[in-house]
Amino acid sequence: MTQKTTLHYLFDPLCGWCYGASATIGTFATDADIDLQPHATGLFAGSGARPMKSFATQAWANDQRIAKLSGRPFTEAYRRDVLGADDASLDSTVATLAVTAVADSSPDRVIEALVAIQSARYVDGKDVTSSVVVARLLADLGLADAAARVSTPDAALVDLVQTRTAEARKLMTAFNLQGVPALIAEVDGTRRGLDSSTLYSGPDAVRAALGLA
Numbered sequence: 001m002t003q004k005t006t007l008h009y010l011f012d013p014l015c016g017w018c019y020g021a022s023a024t025i026g027t028f029a030t031d032a033d034i035d036l037q038p039h040a041t042g043l044f045a046g047s048g049a050r051p052m053k054s055f056a057t058q059a060w061a062n063d064q065r066i067a068k069l070s071g072r073p074f075t076e077a078y079r080r081d082v083l084g085a086d087d088a089s090l091d092s093t094v095a096t097l098a099v100t101a102v103a104d105s106s107p108d109r110v111i112e113a114l115v116a117i118q119s120a121r122y123v124d125g126k127d128v129t130s131s132v133v134v135a136r137l138l139a140d141l142g143l144a145d146a147a148a149r150v151s152t153p154d155a156a157l158v159d160l161v162q163t164r165t166a167e168a169r170k171l172m173t174a175f176n177l178q179g180v181p182a183l184i185a186e187v188d189g190t191r192r193g194l195d196s197s198t199l200y201s202g203p204d205a206v207r208a209a210l211g212l213a
Helices: 016-020 022-028 053-070 076-083 093-105 107-122 131-140 144-151 155-174 196-201 203-210
Strands: 005-011 034-040 182-187 190-194
Touching: 005 022, 005 155, 005 203, 016 022, 016 053, 016 107, 022 034, 022 107, 022 196, 022 203, 034 093, 034 107, 034 155, 053 076, 076 107, 093 107, 093 131, 093 144, 093 155, 107 131, 131 144, 182 196, 182 203, 190 203, 196 203
Parallel strands: 005 034
Antiparallel strands: 005 182, 182 190
């Protein structure tokens, strides 16, 4: 019997390229042939955070490239209320807490929560660096336990974030991956990196890279 393919997906919730890959990744979250394992890297969390104002113009130009390649919308609400906010920052600390809390309580819904956070930011122009905003998003999805832990992070959740982001970064180092999104395929215990650009060509392109086409 052929063993199910595991697809390790490395991402940051506030990465625009990861948002661009969201439609393809969402397909694999419900694919019976693929065991999708999401790994938040914490790329823009903690010390990786930075003020948005210093590169907002560059970010918007980059976002237009992503939109053209992926078909994902980056709205004027996002440009005005996220990129254009005086105190805006690229800080995925809260969003990383959120996806980790969901992974701990409802692991099959991590991608659903991630997509909700991405859509809130890039489509609705909401501030997903706010624990109040993100907790409300999770609560609206019926993820009450995760929402409560985002509102008041407990020591166990903080430790879990540190452990899992460290593991994700070790994976990146092991496969010489420089950024996100990134993909690692695992079949019968053997792992190999995949070209992440296939994410923007749709699920069939990724399946072909996995040898499942």
